[in-house]
Amino acid sequence: MKDWRFWFNEQRGTLLALAIFIVMFGFYVLNHPAGFTANVVQTAANKGVLLALVAMAQTFVVLTAGIDLSVGMVFILCNCLASYVIVGSPLMVAGGVLAVVLTGAVCGAVNAAIVILGRLQPIVATIASGAVFFGVALWLRPFPGSDPTFSSDLADALTGKVFGVIPASLIFLAATVVLIWIPFRRSVSGRTVYAAGSSEVAAFMSGMPIRRAKFLAYVLSGVFASFAGLYLTFFTYSGEASAANGNTYTLYSIAAVVLGGVSLFGGRGSAIGAIFGALAFRAIGDLLFVFEIDPLWQPLFQGIVLLLAVSVGAARLFQVRNRLDLFG
Amino acid sequence: MTETTPLFRLEGISKRYGGVRALENADLTVEAGRVHAILGENGAGKSTLIKVIAGVVQPDEGRMLLDGREISFRDPAAANAAGIVCIFQELSLIPDLSVADNIIASDPPTRFGMIDRRAQRRLAEDALARAGGVDIHPAALVKDLPLSRRQIIEIAKALARKPRLLILDEATSALTAADVKTVFEVLKRLRSEGIALLYISHRMHEIAELADDCTVFRNGRKIATYRAGTKSDNEVVEMMIGREYHHVFPSKPEPKPATGAPVLEVRNLGWAPRLNGVSLTARAGEVVGLGGLDGQGQRELLLALFGVLRGISGEVLIDGKPRRISSPRAAKDDDIGMALIPEDRKTEGLMLPMSVRDNLSFAAMSHLSKGGIIDPGAERRAIDEMIQLLAIKTDGTAVPAGSLSGGNQQKVVIAKWLMREPRIILLNDPTRGIDVGTKQEIYALLRRLADAGAAIVLYSTDYDELIGCCDKVLVMYDGAIKRTLTGAEITERALIASALNIDVAEAGPAPALA
Numbered sequence: 137m138k139d140w141r142f143w144f145n146e147q148r149g150t151l152l153a154l155a156i157f158i159v160m161f162g163f164y165v166l167n168h169p170a171g172f173t174a175n176v177v178q179t180a181a182n183k184g185v186l187l188a189l190v191a192m193a194q195t196f197v198v199l200t201a202g203i204d205l206s207v208g209m210v211f212i213l214c215n216c217l218a219s220y221v222i223v224g225s226p227l228m229v230a231g232g233v234l235a236v237v238l239t240g241a242v243c244g245a246v247n248a249a250i251v252i253l254g255r256l257q258p259i260v261a262t263i264a265s266g267a268v269f270f271g272v273a274l275w276l277r278p279f280p281g282s283d284p285t286f287s288s289d290l291a292d293a294l295t296g297k298v299f300g301v302i303p304a305s306l307i308f309l310a311a312t313v314v315l316i317w318i319p320f321r322r323s324v325s326g327r328t329v330y331a332a333g334s335s336e337v338a339a340f341m342s343g344m345p346i347r348r349a350k351f352l353a354y355v356l357s358g359v360f361a362s363f364a365g366l367y368l369t370f371f372t373y374s375g376e377a378s379a380a381n382g383n384t385y386t387l388y389s390i391a392a393v394v395l396g397g398v399s400l401f402g403g404r405g406s407a408i409g410a411i412f413g414a415l416a417f418r419a420i421g422d423l424l425f426v427f428e429i430d431p432l433w434q435p436l437f438q439g440i441v442l443l444l445a446v447s448v449g450a451a452r453l454f455q456v457r458n459r460l461d462l463f464g
Numbered sequence: 465m466t467e468t469t470p471l472f473r474l475e476g477i478s479k480r481y482g483g484v485r486a487l488e489n490a491d492l493t494v495e496a497g498r499v500h501a502i503l504g505e506n507g508a509g510k511s512t513l514i515k516v517i518a519g520v521v522q523p524d525e526g527r528m529l530l531d532g533r534e535i536s537f538r539d540p541a542a543a544n545a546a547g548i549v550c551i552f553q554e555l556s557l558i559p560d561l562s563v564a565d566n567i568i569a570s571d572p573p574t575r576f577g578m579i580d581r582r583a584q585r586r587l588a589e590d591a592l593a594r595a596g597g598v599d600i601h602p603a604a605l606v607k608d609l610p611l612s613r614r615q616i617i618e619i620a621k622a623l624a625r626k627p628r629l630l631i632l633d634e635a636t637s638a639l640t641a642a643d644v645k646t647v648f649e650v651l652k653r654l655r656s657e658g659i660a661l662l663y664i665s666h667r668m669h670e671i672a673e674l675a676d677d678c679t680v681f682r683n684g685r686k687i688a689t690y691r692a693g694t695k696s697d698n699e700v701v702e703m704m705i706g707r708e709y710h711h712v713f714p715s716k717p718e719p720k721p722a723t724g725a726p727v728l729e730v731r732n733l734g735w736a737p738r739l740n741g742v743s744l745t746a747r748a749g750e751v752v753g754l755g756g757l758d759g760q761g762q763r764e765l766l767l768a769l770f771g772v773l774r775g776i777s778g779e780v781l782i783d784g785k786p787r788r789i790s791s792p793r794a795a796k797d798d799d800i801g802m803a804l805i806p807e808d809r810k811t812e813g814l815m816l817p818m819s820v821r822d823n824l825s826f827a828a829m830s831h832l833s834k835g836g837i838i839d840p841g842a843e844r845r846a847i848d849e850m851i852q853l854l855a856i857k858t859d860g861t862a863v864p865a866g867s868l869s870g871g872n873q874q875k876v877v878i879a880k881w882l883m884r885e886p887r888i889i890l891l892n893d894p895t896r897g898i899d900v901g902t903k904q905e906i907y908a909l910l911r912r913l914a915d916a917g918a919a920i921v922l923y924s925t926d927y928d929e930l931i932g933c934c935d936k937v938l939v940m941y942d943g944a945i946k947r948t949l950t951g952a953e954i955t956e957r958a959l960i961a962s963a964l965n966i967d968v969a970e971a972g973p974a975p976a977l978a
Contacts, residue, residue, distance in 0.1 A: 343541030
């Protein structure tokens, strides 16, 4: 077999997500009254970028065969914090951004400590920590609002268009892929995350640095959630401790990750797939809009698309020869 | 002998798991440039020995010396760093990573903090070539490759770590004859390069071809170390045989003349690659043993009979009529009446947190209920009867099954199936990790059940058990039945010899083999 066949096999989940996204977005643009214009693309990108970032955050943890139910709450917490600290001069804004990202990283580190040192199941640990993070967010912003000196320059730059054509939010997504995801994927820690998710016993027996890698995965998850929190602030110029919003993003991030070809059993998939998964998931709502279907139907269609995507992934179960493997 | 310090030494190593002594005061000396074979039957302590050396478990007592200096390993990574690399049986490959990623798993070449994939690929190709796996593509995912290729990758992975002491634990068990030949050439070359090899295998002819020194273990103790070729096969088997208890088994009945169709008959059962044409019969009143070394298809055979495996070939006849058993649910149906006492009582046998009562009733619900409602009176009577019959020591029936001792848990698993009054009882190593007293009770129970008309198929890794309990023993090797021993033929010598697939027993009671 040629090299590209192996590459194709390894990237199947990501490529499937890309295909789903292209089909859905294609339909959307073809049927949009304005067609394929910079403005349509920018609107779609800005709608998708939040979920894409949260889904990337989720990906890091899911790859370790865990799940992060606090990811939406870190997102909300960072939004509330950002609404206080993105103020003043460019230098102060930079400090504020740094503070928000550090907060996300600390949230991730807390989750990592509970899961790795405390040996608690990720699902339980992150439900609990998520509630705590939301409590802090609520303490920061009991009512929606923002600092009167909120600095909107950075916000406008990152949500606008570059050279009048390319949405800045897409460029930001691409930058996180190139500067964070790809180096991570190619680092020893990144590979160890995949190995631990695929078979933790084998990774241990191979002498791989499992704890260090898992720690990094949770911290990066927090960092990406903080990016999303920043972006939400850039869109709204304000912070809101909304439990509903946090929970929705947590659940949608899992859906986007699955749609993006990341295996919930761990060890398979990529954050790039998760981006396409998130954009495709968002495109469902847009499709309903251009076909003038009542938005009430959105959850139903999202559910159907998700079920179809998951069924494709589950087809391998028909090949299982030892039924005991079905329960493993 | 040379006066240089040996490469690696173990002195007085002991290891206990709970109350079980896996290794007792073991010594071993491994020299550079030699192949040292470890022999012993199931449970002799070989795997514990390897785990200690490879840093997977820590010994309770004793010292390890590398180049004459005392060392200890916190984990496998530490052992690797010291140049001790172990090839486990498909334990250390990560299914979702590529072949190259697996081979260079722990310490890949990096550039600017990222893995240098081109350099890694070269290293992996090198290692594959040295391990005789030139046909394996470094970019393939491990999970897409067959077992024999994975084994080659394991070897390549070990070689990439530049070992000084290489441990091979049944490394050839999944290989085809052609692959074994390549691997042997590789191993001989490594020996000539001055690497020490510790070779664990059940295949006597492999040891004869490869080993320079041999050490025999039995019941966790070292019995003897000798230069290869200085002992006959017969002497080796003699050393591997242990004597523990004979008086614990109930007396066997005289063999009855075979009448009518057997309750269970299997014709040419296959489940590639683990089962290759297994045929057997079990009559009412008969205890049929499955012998052989661990992992020769015994577990798969029992699972196949019980309807767990998909895609099996061959025929299963119940009372002389061909039947398709498609699931455990079908197998336990009254017209087949089969029960399987599984290998691992903690996961496959019991719901540990649930009560003893619930655990006992699970398999027999249909017998204890009317119209879908469980009859509490009938349930209580049946459970009391079982607890008495098996003398289960429990603090009432409401306590969780997990609170019972290992022996009593196993009794609950057996009782749970007896409540259905099965006609065919399959047992997968039912006395593993159980005290002798309970074992004795289980042996007596098996005989009583057989006398009451059940056909029993018993897989055991304990040769004494097969000798003491069974009317006939089928010895399996490579997924097929290699020998059938009946009555007085069932001796330890015959069991071990046929398990190793060598012909000691056929040469008479005291053969002199060259």
